[in-house]
Amino acid sequence: MPPTTMTQLIGQTPVMSIEVPNQAGHLVLKLEKNNPGGSMKDRMARRMVVAALQDGRLAPGGTIVESSSGNTAIGLALAALEFGLRFIAVVDHHAAPDKIRMMRALGAEIRYVEGNYAEDEVAVIERMRLAAQLGAQLPGAVFMNQLDNPANPEGYIGLAEELIDQLSDGIDAFVGCVGTGGSITGIAGRLKRHNPSVRTVGVEPAGSTLFGKAGHPYYQSGTGMPDGVKPARALDLGCIDQAVQVTDTEAFETARYLACHNGLLVGGSSGGAIYKALELIAAGKLSGTVVAMVADGGEKYLGTIFDDEWMAKRGLLDPAIAARLDGWLCGKSH
Numbered sequence: 001m002p003p004t005t006m007t008q009l010i011g012q013t014p015v016m017s018i019e020v021p022n023q024a025g026h027l028v029l030k031l032e033k034n035n036p037g038g039s040m041k042d043r044m045a046r047r048m049v050v051a052a053l054q055d056g057r058l059a060p061g062g063t064i065v066e067s068s069s070g071n072t073a074i075g076l077a078l079a080a081l082e083f084g085l086r087f088i089a090v091v092d093h094h095a096a097p098d099k100i101r102m103m104r105a106l107g108a109e110i111r112y113v114e115g116n117y118a119e120d121e122v123a124v125i126e127r128m129r130l131a132a133q134l135g136a137q138l139p140g141a142v143f144m145n146q147l148d149n150p151a152n153p154e155g156y157i158g159l160a161e162e163l164i165d166q167l168s169d170g171i172d173a174f175v176g177c178v179g180t181g182g183s184i185t186g187i188a189g190r191l192k193r194h195n196p197s198v199r200t201v202g203v204e205p206a207g208s209t210l211f212g213k214a215g216h217p218y219y220q221s222g223t224g225m226p227d228g229v230k231p232a233r234a235l236d237l238g239c240i241d242q243a244v245q246v247t248d249t250e251a252f253e254t255a256r257y258l259a260c261h262n263g264l265l266v267g268g269s270s271g272g273a274i275y276k277a278l279e280l281i282a283a284g285k286l287s288g289t290v291v292a293m294v295a296d297g298g299e300k301y302l303g304t305i306f307d308d309e310w311m312a313k314r315g316l317l318d319p320a321i322a323a324r325l326d327g328w329l330c331g332k333s334h
């Protein structure tokens with residue numbers, strides 16, 4: 001029987017190999033952008049809704065409320081349609097405009113937080129406050145709270161199991177971005193149960209404070225955590241063997257490079273994970289099959305990171321990054 005809801009199309013996403021000449025490691029990308037909402041977050045969003053329906057916190061016809069940088073809200077909009085729920089997404093102006101358009105198209109109600117924030121400033125604390133308030137005030141409403149919801153990491157166990165099946169010769173390392181931490185926690189836990197020697201690398205934007213560094217604004221969307229947000233319960237830092245930071249320029253130039261060299265449109269956070277994976281392979285610090293997560297697709301960022309003018313205005317272009325990628329991927333030296 002063909003599927004009858006879009007949510008039945010979640011998962012079974014493809015993998016794609018990227019050769020790295022003259023190195024002991026090669027890269028495999030897990031293309032989570034191929035989910036119906038265009039990101040890995042479809043998995044955990046549906047899982048959070050099912051868990052809330054199962055334990056009675058949410059009843060049919062109820063309302064779900066969530067604070068989101070975009071992708072979780074798109075996944076929740078799909079789950080709300082499947083289960084006949086009302087969905088209110090609490091967002092800020094840091095979210096990619098195309099993600100907001102997509103949520104609206106899928107029937108979500110959008111609430112922007114109030115206050116003056118710079119365009120590279122994430123208003124997570126105010127988003128969470130407003131979402132919790134709406135969840136408490138509206139009858140039949142539940143605040144999903146992805147930061148502390150155990151269904152967030154649980155939602156990714158199936159993804160790790162797909163990787164184990166797809167890469168039957170084994171996985172040596174996994175590189176993923178860290179925001180709420182749900183994806184790396186769920187995936188690393190399952191991969192390490194299968195093979196305890198899998199090495200995990202967590203990537204956050206330079207300016208994010210998850211790994212104890214000083215905070216400052218950044219443009220990468222959906223990933224990292226700004227100053228002042230308490231550590232999420234969805235994140236188990238113990239599952240990350242190596243914690244690294246990537247700059248907006250490294251992340252975005254990598255996304256742009258993959259688009260025009262490989263025909264692959266990835267989002268900015270995925271560009272960052274791929275850049276760091278390649279850097280570690282080139283330095284001989286990762287070897288064998290290195291999986292990097294493509295959390296979402298570049299289609300959501302055509303007006304920002306794939307727009308030359310937008311990049312130039314913010315001083316985010318740097319041709320040295322493309323030259324470095326050429327060196328790593330084509331064995332060229334500049």
Ligand SMILES: Cc1ncc(COP(=O)(O)O)c(C=O)c1O
Pocket residue numbers: 039041069071072177178179180181182183184221222223224267269270295296
């Ligand atoms: C594009 C993108 N990359 C990375 C992440 C971080 O994932 P996680 O919240 O599972 O740590 C997110 C989360 O929203 C995202 O949307």
